[in-house]
Amino acid sequence: xxxxxxxxxxxxxxxxxxxxxxxxxxxxxxxxxxxxxxxxxxxxxxxxxxxxxxxxxxxxxxxxxxxxxxxxxxxxxxxxxxxxxxxxxxxxxxxxxxxxxxxxxxxxxxxxxxxxxxxxxxxxxxxxxxxxxxxxxxxxxxxxxxxxxxxxxxxxxxxxxxxxxxxxxxxxxxxxxxxxxxxxxxxxxxxxxxxxxxxxxxxxxxxxxxxxxxxxxxxxxxxxxxxxxxxxxxxxxxxxxxxxxxxxxxxxxxxxxxxxxxxxxxxxxxxxxxxxxxxxxxxxxxxxxxxxxxxxxxx
Numbered sequence: 001x002x003x004x005x006x007x008x009x010x011x012x013x014x015x016x017x018x019x020x021x022x023x024x025x026x027x028x029x030x031x032x033x034x035x036x037x038x039x040x041x042x043x044x045x046x047x048x049x050x051x052x053x054x055x056x057x058x059x060x061x062x063x064x065x066x067x068x069x070x071x072x073x074x075x076x077x078x079x080x081x082x083x084x085x086x087x088x089x090x091x092x093x094x095x096x097x098x099x100x101x102x103x104x105x106x107x108x109x110x111x112x113x114x115x116x117x118x119x120x121x122x123x124x125x126x127x128x129x130x131x132x133x134x135x136x137x138x139x140x141x142x143x144x145x146x147x148x149x150x151x152x153x154x155x156x157x158x159x160x161x162x163x164x165x166x167x168x169x170x171x172x173x174x175x176x177x178x179x180x181x182x183x184x185x186x187x188x189x190x191x192x193x194x195x196x197x198x199x200x201x202x203x204x205x206x207x208x209x210x211x212x213x214x215x216x217x218x219x220x221x222x223x224x225x226x227x228x229x230x231x232x233x234x235x236x237x238x239x240x241x242x243x244x245x246x247x248x249x250x251x252x253x254x255x256x257x258x259x260x261x262x263x264x265x266x267x268x269x270x271x272x273x274x275x276x277x278x279x280x281x282x283x284x285x286x287x288x289x290x291x292x293x294x295x296x297x298x299x
Contacts (some may be wrong), residue, residue: 031069048146071128091140142200169278
């Protein structure tokens with residue numbers, strides 16, 4: 001079976017984040033867990049790596065199985081102080097699975113609502129850990145990939161990494177709780193800009209907008225995140241974890257409602273012509289023409 005992995009074309013500079021590959025049985029874990037050692041000693045910091053580099057670390061249900069298993073393993077680590085989430089290869093997570101989207105257009109709104117909410121809750125599961133989670137955005141973080149990063153407690157990004165929330169360009173409502181998380185992080189103006197324009201920006205601009213903590217050179221992303229994690233790990237565990245819980249209270253308070261709302265809105269979008277046009281545009285390597293008749297009439 002052929003799987004096409006996608007994200008949306010960048011209107012600004014023509015960058016494209018999707019690949020077409022033949023999927024074969026992959027015996028490598030789709031999520032890797034590594035203990036961070038300093039001078040051979042465990043620091044209490046663990047690194048979680050999305051491990052589908054040839055597919056730009058696309059988030060899929062298949063990856064979600066390994067992902068939840070890793071989170072469960074972390075939950076059993078009594079010495080855990082901090083988690084760093086990153087991607088293997090050149091991307092953090094640059095999109096989703098195109099075949100999965102196509103299947104959603106053939107399903108009922110009722111089924112799609114349940115499927116999408118379950119999908120997003122799978123990757124938000126990492127927030128059940130009591131320790132701080134830092135995203136080391138080593139490369140492209142697009143759509144659901146950037147949603148995942150925004151759901152963590154802090155973000156370090158490569159200054160050259162493209163990041164964006166390209167749902168409206170595809171023709172679908174945002175998901176993974178991002179309508180809730182991004183407004184908590186940067187407020188209504190920036191949230192509206194990112195979600196409604198579908199612009200893809202670079203790490204430096206993401207820092208200026210307050211979407212990330214730091215923007216650094218590509219080879220410094222993971223070291224910077226690990227250095228921050230080590231600093232946190234040296235502090236009082238009970239103080240750090242209780243503060244993390246308090247800081248998350250605002251995010252968690254309406255998250256369930258937002259996830260349900262997003263899944264419902266997405267289920268309606270699957271039945272529209274816009275999502276079909278968005279998928280066709282990806283396949284054909286062009287920009288979607290959602291309102292081309294309207295704009296043609298204005299010429």
